[in-house]
Amino acid sequence: MSKPDKKQAILDTALTLFVSQGFYATSTASIAKQAGVATGTLFHHFPSKGDLMNHLFLAIKQEFADAIWASIQDSGDLKSDAKHLWHSAIKWAMDNPLKQEFFQQYSMSPSIAIEIREQAMNSILGFMGALMQKGQALGLLADYPLNLMQDNCHGQYLAATRYFLDNPEKWQDEQHTQASFNLFWNAMVKG
Amino acid sequence: MSKPDKKQAILDTALTLFVSQGFYATSTASIAKQAGVATGTLFHHFPSKGDLMNHLFLAIKQEFADAIWASIQDSGDLKSDAKHLWHSAIKWAMDNPLKQEFFQQYSMSPSIAIEIREQAMNSILGFMGALMQKGQALGLLADYPLNLMQDNCHGQYLAATRYFLDNPEKWQDEQHTQASFNLFWNAMVKG
Amino acid sequence: MSKPDKKQAILDTALTLFVSQGFYATSTASIAKQAGVATGTLFHHFPSKGDLMNHLFLAIKQEFADAIWASIQDSGDLKSDAKHLWHSAIKWAMDNPLKQEFFQQYSMSPSIAIEIREQAMNSILGFMGALMQKGQALGLLADYPLNLMQDNCHGQYLAATRYFLDNPEKWQDEQHTQASFNLFWNAMVKG
Amino acid sequence: MSKPDKKQAILDTALTLFVSQGFYATSTASIAKQAGVATGTLFHHFPSKGDLMNHLFLAIKQEFADAIWASIQDSGDLKSDAKHLWHSAIKWAMDNPLKQEFFQQYSMSPSIAIEIREQAMNSILGFMGALMQKGQALGLLADYPLNLMQDNCHGQYLAATRYFLDNPEKWQDEQHTQASFNLFWNAMVKG
DNA sequence: GATGAATGAGCGTTCATTCAT
DNA sequence: TATGAATGAACGCTCATTCAT
Numbered sequence: 125m126s127k128p129d130k131k132q133a134i135l136d137t138a139l140t141l142f143v144s145q146g147f148y149a150t151s152t153a154s155i156a157k158q159a160g161v162a163t164g165t166l167f168h169h170f171p172s173k174g175d176l177m178n179h180l181f182l183a184i185k186q187e188f189a190d191a192i193w194a195s196i197q198d199s200g201d202l203k204s205d206a207k208h209l210w211h212s213a214i215k216w217a218m219d220n221p222l223k224q225e226f227f228q229q230y231s232m233s234p235s236i237a238i239e240i241r242e243q244a245m246n247s248i249l250g251f252m253g254a255l256m257q258k259g260q261a262l263g264l265l266a267d268y269p270l271n272l273m274q275d276n277c278h279g280q281y282l283a284a285t286r287y288f289l290d291n292p293e294k295w296q297d298e299q300h301t302q303a304s305f306n307l308f309w310n311a312m313v314k315g
Numbered sequence: 316m317s318k319p320d321k322k323q324a325i326l327d328t329a330l331t332l333f334v335s336q337g338f339y340a341t342s343t344a345s346i347a348k349q350a351g352v353a354t355g356t357l358f359h360h361f362p363s364k365g366d367l368m369n370h371l372f373l374a375i376k377q378e379f380a381d382a383i384w385a386s387i388q389d390s391g392d393l394k395s396d397a398k399h400l401w402h403s404a405i406k407w408a409m410d411n412p413l414k415q416e417f418f419q420q421y422s423m424s425p426s427i428a429i430e431i432r433e434q435a436m437n438s439i440l441g442f443m444g445a446l447m448q449k450g451q452a453l454g455l456l457a458d459y460p461l462n463l464m465q466d467n468c469h470g471q472y473l474a475a476t477r478y479f480l481d482n483p484e485k486w487q488d489e490q491h492t493q494a495s496f497n498l499f500w501n502a503m504v505k506g
Numbered sequence: 507m508s509k510p511d512k513k514q515a516i517l518d519t520a521l522t523l524f525v526s527q528g529f530y531a532t533s534t535a536s537i538a539k540q541a542g543v544a545t546g547t548l549f550h551h552f553p554s555k556g557d558l559m560n561h562l563f564l565a566i567k568q569e570f571a572d573a574i575w576a577s578i579q580d581s582g583d584l585k586s587d588a589k590h591l592w593h594s595a596i597k598w599a600m601d602n603p604l605k606q607e608f609f610q611q612y613s614m615s616p617s618i619a620i621e622i623r624e625q626a627m628n629s630i631l632g633f634m635g636a637l638m639q640k641g642q643a644l645g646l647l648a649d650y651p652l653n654l655m656q657d658n659c660h661g662q663y664l665a666a667t668r669y670f671l672d673n674p675e676k677w678q679d680e681q682h683t684q685a686s687f688n689l690f691w692n693a694m695v696k697g
Numbered sequence: 698m699s700k701p702d703k704k705q706a707i708l709d710t711a712l713t714l715f716v717s718q719g720f721y722a723t724s725t726a727s728i729a730k731q732a733g734v735a736t737g738t739l740f741h742h743f744p745s746k747g748d749l750m751n752h753l754f755l756a757i758k759q760e761f762a763d764a765i766w767a768s769i770q771d772s773g774d775l776k777s778d779a780k781h782l783w784h785s786a787i788k789w790a791m792d793n794p795l796k797q798e799f800f801q802q803y804s805m806s807p808s809i810a811i812e813i814r815e816q817a818m819n820s821i822l823g824f825m826g827a828l829m830q831k832g833q834a835l836g837l838l839a840d841y842p843l844n845l846m847q848d849n850c851h852g853q854y855l856a857a858t859r860y861f862l863d864n865p866e867k868w869q870d871e872q873h874t875q876a877s878f879n880l881f882w883n884a885m886v887k888g
Numbered sequence: 889g890a891t892g893a894a895t896g897a898g899c900g901t902t903c904a905t906t907c908a909t
Numbered sequence: 910t911a912t913g914a915a916t917g918a919a920c921g922c923t924c925a926t927t928c929a930t
Contacts, residue, residue, distance in 0.1 A: 130890085146426075148339035151924055162891040164927085169889095173925065232419060234337040268494035269485075272478050276498045279474025280467055287466045294460075303459035307467045311502035321915080343900060353916045358901065360914090512911085528808075530721035533903055544912040546906080555904065614801060616719040650876035651867075657860040658853060658880045665852025669845050676842075685841035689849045693884035703894080725921060735895045740922060742893090 131169045133159040135183070138176055143225045147177060147235040178240050181230060184223045185244040191216045192251065202259050203309065209255070210305050217285040218295050224285055231282075249274050256312065266314045273312060280308050322360045324350040326374070329367055334416045338368060338426040369431050372421060375414045376435040382407045387442065393450055394500065400446070401496050408476040409486050415476055422473075440465050447503065457505045464503060471499050513551045515541040517565070520558055525607045529559060529617040560622050563612060566605045567626040573598045574633065584641050585691065591637070592687050599667040600677050606667055613664075631656050638694065648696045655694060662690050704742045706732040708756070711749055716798045720750060720808040751813050754803060757796045758817040764789045765824065775832055776882065782828070783878050790858040791868050797858055804855075822847050829885065839887045846885060853881050 137159040141150040152173050156163045170176040195212035199205055217224035230236050231245070256273055259265035265273075284304045287294070294300040328350040332341040343364050347354045361367040386403035390396055408415035421427050422436070447464055450456035456464075475495045478485070485491040519541040523532040534555050538545045552558040577594035581587055599606035612618050613627070638655055641647035647655075666686045669676070676682040710732035714723040725746050729736045743749040768785035772778055790797035803809050804818070829846050832838030838846075857877045860867070867873040 146424075152926085153924070156892095163893095163925090164891050165889080167926065168891095228423060233424065234340070234420075266494070266497065268498065269491060271482075272475075272485075272491060272494055273498070275474045275478045276471060276495075277474075279470040279472075279477075280502075281470075282473075283466045283470025284463075286470075287463050291462075294463075300460060300463060303457070303463055304467075306457065306506075307459065307464070307502045310504065310506070311471075311498045313501065315497075315501075342898080344898090354900090354918095355902080355916055356914080359916090362901095364900065528806075534905085535903070538913095545904090545914095546912050547910080549905065550910070550912095610805060615806065616722070616802070648876070648879065650880065651873060653864075654857075654860050654867075654873060654876055655880070657856045658877075661852040661854075661856025661859075662849060662884075663852075664855075665848045666845075668852075669848045673844075676845075682842060682845060685839070685845055686849075688839065688888075689841065689846070689884045692886065692888075693853075693880045695883065697879075697883070724919075726919090736897095736921090737895055737923080738893080741895090744922095746921065 130159070130161045130165055134161060134166055134169060134176070135180055138180055139184075139222055139226060142177070142180070143222055143229065147230070147233070152176075174237070177230075177235060178237060180226075181236050181240060181244065184226060185247070187220075187223070188216055188227075189247060196251065202255070202262060202264055206255060206259075206309060207305050209251070210308055211301065213281060214284055214288060214295075214301075214304070218288060218292065221289055224289060228282065228286060228289075245278070249278060252277050259312070264314060265312045268312070276311065277308070280311065284308070321350070321352045321356055325352060325357055325360060325367070326371055329371055330375075330413055330417060333368070333371070334413055334420065338421070338424070343367075365428070368421075368426060369428055371417075372427050372431055372435065375417060376438070378411075378414070379407060379418075380438060383442065393446070393453060393455055397446060397450075397500060398496050400442070401499055402492065404472060405476055405479060405486075405492075405495070409479060409483065412480055415480060419473060419477060419480075436469075440469060443468050450503070455505060456503045459503070467502065468499070471502065475499070512541070512543045512547055516543060516548055516551060516558070517562055520562055521566075521604060521608060524559070524562070525604055525611065529612070529615070534558075556619070559612075559617060560619060562608075563618050563622060563626065566608060567629070569602075569605070570598055570609075571629060578633065584637070584644060584646055588637060588641075588691060589687050591633070592690055593683065595663060596666055596670060596677075596683075596686070600670060600674065603671055606671060610664060610668060610671075627660075631660060634659050641694070646696060647694045650694070658693065659690070662693065666690070703732070703734045703738055707734060707739055707742060707749070708753055711753055712757075712795055712799060715750070715753070716795055716802065720803070720806070725749075747810070750803075750808060751810055753799075754809050754813060754817065757799060760793075760796070761789060761800075769824065775828070775835060775837055779828060779832075779882060780878050782824070783881055784874065786854060787858055787861060787868075787874075787877070791861060791865065794862055797862060801855060801859060801862075818851075822851060825850050832885070837887060838885045841885070849884065850881070853884065857881070 134155060138150070138155050141155055141158065152166055153163050155176075156166045159166075166176070170179060192209070192213060195208065197205055197208055231241065253270060253274055256265060256270065256277075260267055284307075287304075288300075325346060329341070329346050332346055332349065343357055344354055346367075347357045350357075357367070361370060383400070383404060386399065388396055388399055390399075422432065444461060444465055447456060447461065447468075451458055475498075478495075479491075516537060520532070520537050523537055523540065534548055535545050537558075538548045541548075548558070552561060574591070574595060577590065579587055579590055613623065635652060635656055638647055638652065638659075642649055666689075669686070670682075707728060711723070711728050714728055714731065725739055726736055728749075729739045732739075739749070743752060765782070765786060768781065770778055770781055804814065826843060826847055829838060829843065829850075833840055857880075860877075861873075
């Protein structure tokens with residue numbers, strides 16, 4: 125490749141360092157150095173350290189959303205669709221551990237502007253909300269308040285990815301992946 | 316003339332500021348100033364900013380654990396015991412919103428030494444683990460891997476408190492509290 | 507002994523720490539702690555850290571001067587008197603290595619008020635000056651300017667003690683002690 | 698437009714302030730201010746205050762060594778070579794009083810890392826050692842232990858420069874310069 | 889676009905000293 | 910006489926950001 129694409133190098137390095145050291149413990153100078161560019165270059169591409177962080181957050185969120193969208197199916201069977209979605213979402217996390225770790229650390233952190241975080245959250249939980257409404261309409265899922273279900277769903281997703289990221293070998297084990305989906309699905313299922 | 320108890324004033328102020336501004340955005344000088352003590356006094360009581368943070372974390376965790384212990388019952392009926400525990404835990408969060416917010420922000424954050432975090436997590440999830448094992452032995456709960464269930468339980472707890480903290484009026488609504496427990500309990504219940 | 511004599515404990519500890527760590531790197535708190543007294547106690551006995559240092563300096567200088575005075579002889583033979591003096595002075599250094607180290611470090615350092623240093627220097631070099639004048643009058647020593655000879659003598663003394671302190675086994679070796687005196691004496695002797 | 702060469706300005710200012718106030722009593726802020734640069738600039742060029750000190754020490758030592766090397770002659774007459782060397786060394790001190798003062802204060806001070814000090818000392822006393830060995834081989838100088846002679850020589854040099862620096866007018870006086878060399882030379886000369 | 893020396897406000901921390909007990 | 914919690918000015922150092930080249 126002839127184009128060094130320094131901007132991408134900065135983003136990649138920032139992801140690695142933000143995850144391994146935290147946002148505040150990572151200096152712009154260290155990002156620039158490890159990315160092989162001058163300190164000034166970073167500020168050519170991103171007006172500030174915060175902007176770099178927000179850019180990173182939105183870009184990764186988009187990647188995740190794209191991956192999920194691409195995997196959505198509508199087979200007519202809601203439970204099997206949900207199962208497929210759940211597995212796709214966890215698979216993305218397993219395939220992109222750095223990026224998932226990034227989400228775990230920064231989804232609730234003040235290092236990212238609140239409006240950016242909410243925007244990301246809503247768009248990601250969007251399909252889930254739609255899916256749940258459908259399930260309620262069909263009488264398959266319990267009639268709990270939608271927002272409560274959405275928050276619960278998000279919490280279970282974070283817990284599941286945390287678990288499989290910490291114990292990657294379990295991701296190969298049918299028993300564990302099955303259990304993980306059951307915990308998720310049975311929580312919402314109509315008595 | 317009451318004891319000034321400057322140490323406590325420092326801890327209280329630190330809690331407020333760490334939650335509202337984040338750990339790194341809160342300077343030791345601002346803690347001292349708002350607590351009405353000199354900067355040196357803070358370092359007289361806590362060797363470093365990090366030690367202050369760890370002390371705060373452990374103290375709050377202990378408070379929570381004590382509150383939960385105090386509320387434990389053994390009625391013979393596992394489900395009703397679990398329900399009581401679940402409500403107690405969320406009630407503590409609602410009664411101590413600042414401290415719960417603190418947990419939400421720092422339970423997974425690198426601002427707290429990892430061994431401190433893990434120690435806290437284990438001791439808190441301890442009773443939950445015991446309760447689940449009992450449920451499995453009785454054939455009430457599904458035979459999922461224990462650690463997965465524990466992580467899931469923690470994730471649901473964080474989601475539930477997040478929800479009720481953001482919508483405190485819902486905590487008065489029987490429908491919501493009931494739904495919250497159902498999500499939690501049904502997730503684990505034996506098919 | 508029933509009296510703990512905290513003042514002396516402070517002085518002893520200060521000597522040890524000033525020599526091993528330097529004046530500025532030694533905090534009054536560390537002196538107090540190692541001496542087994544409270545920080546306030548140090549300031550009861552010495553109005554300030556600088557006063558403690560000056561007190562220490564003058565006390566050690568006095569000890570040295572007393573030891574030298576006690577060893578002075580007037581045998582009628584100037585050279586053998588000088589030799590005796592030279593050996594006594596170095597012997598004191600070898601017997602009190604901590605105190606000699608203290609001199610080496612602080613005789614020329616700005617940690618000690620200049621008037622204190624000069625006062626100490628003059629009183630110590632006093633006998634030397636007298637002895638040299640006598641030697642010049644007798645035609646034994648060269649007629650060099652007295653102050654120059656005194657400074658030279660002091661420089662040789664510091665060098666000799668430095669050497670024997672760094673190589674203590676050489677102090678048992680007649681060849682070395684003899685050489686050390688010869689260097690000193692021959693420098694001044696009349697061509 | 699000449700290069701600002703801020704690095705040199707920092708070194709020059711540090712030399713002046715370290716000599717006049719001492720290392721610990723000189724703040725990095727005061728160095729930066731008097732050098733006309735920002736505090737950050739000092740740390741841009743030197744990673745720490747200690748590094749600045751070490752750099753200064755080695756640079757000055759090198760300057761001295763270069764000056765001495767340049768003045769070395771080999772006339773065949775050892776005594777006149779030694780005299781030339783002795784005068785060159787003292788002349789350098791008189792021409793660079795600040796730098797000589799710096800040596801007097803810091804050659805034995807813990808403000809400079811010990812390996813830096815020793816390295817400097819050895820390289821400087823190197824020629825002296827060589828010269829003395831030659832003198833002993835020729836039967837001109839006494840057969841005292843070499844290290845003792847070297848330490849003695851260093852002590853006499855410090856004393857002589859101290860004397861002439863304190864009484865600069867004496868440096869013009871043939872009687873004093875002659876006496877100073879005699880003290881040095883006769884100390885070592887063979888009985 | 890890319891560079892990296894320069895900036896200076898702000899940080900966490902130290903420590904000689906005080907004083908109520 | 911002895912204590913040690915409290916003080917706050919001062920320190921060495923960091924780092925996001927700027928700008929002349």
